[in-house]
Amino acid sequence: MPNKTPENAFLARLRGRKSTRSNLWLVYSHKIRSDLILESNQELAHWLLHLEFEPSIVNFWIPGANELYADQRGGRKTRPDVIATNASGGLEWHEVKAGYVEENTVSEQIIAQRQMAADNGATYRLFDESTRLTHRYELMPRLRLMHFVAVTRSQSIDHVRQALLNYVSEAQSGTLGEMLQANPVLPPTHLIAALIQLSIEGRVTLDIEQTTPTRQTRWSARASL
Incomplete structure (x- = not known):
């Protein structure tokens, strides 16, 4: 019996499609x-x-x-x-x-x-x-953000999340560049992924521009953090 991985399910759905438009x-x-x-x-x-x-x-x-x-x-x-x-x-x-x-x-x-x-x-x-x-320009930036989440989905980044939560609680707002500079010993990819996770969870907001994410991308803590 073939392994029911997401990839296999995707291929099965692709083969079973009647329309490819x-x-x-x-x-x-x-x-x-x-x-x-x-x-x-x-x-x-x-x-x-x-x-x-x-x-x-x-x-x-x-x-x-x-x-x-x-x-x-x-x-x-x-x-x-x-x-x-x-x-x-x-x-x-x-x-x-x-x-x-x-x-x-x-x-x-x-x-x-x-x-x-x-x-x-x-x-x-x-x-x-x-x-x-009106939000079409946000699609590619948001898709790029999700790449960070997908890459780290099987990695343990709980310690990065906790360090980031402490930083966000203290700083309240800033840029990605400032966040990376304040946490030099943590992997940048993990830090960015953790910040995006917090954004999805509604704990922080991220400014979405056509070039997001960059070191100038701004973030801010939500009141419920």
Whole structure:
């Protein structure tokens, strides 16, 4: 029996696709400590902009093929693109659409899904190109940040995190360059990865610019730290 690694699951999904018009992405989420297979560029953008780095989202999952939800009558069924838990404890159903969805031309499918979300105790949220366009410049910087997290996922950096937490608590804000200079004995890759982890966990904020991360990238502690 073949080993069920994330890579094998990714290849199996790739071979089983009927359409190759969109990209398939294998990524690692620090927020849920799991590998994810994302079915399109739109899903990748949604993960980076509205899930992984979004402090109001504390948990999320991508429903499997057999995870279907029905309305109160048990009739029509649907599978949300993402189910998320927000900081208030509420459930959200995320629908990720390519292109633009005009409010005055919302389809019968979307109306039905919104009602089914309510029937299942969730808030329906629709994400189309308009929710991604203004933040498009953030996608590559955020993807670069996630590379640090993925590289260190199997390494023990708890001591680096603790040292960084102490530094962040004392300094409260600064730049990546200042952080590296203040911790010269710790591996730079581990320090940057730990800071990104804290950002994903909502403990610090990172300024996202087109060149992020650089030594000039600014960070600041959140009040809840």
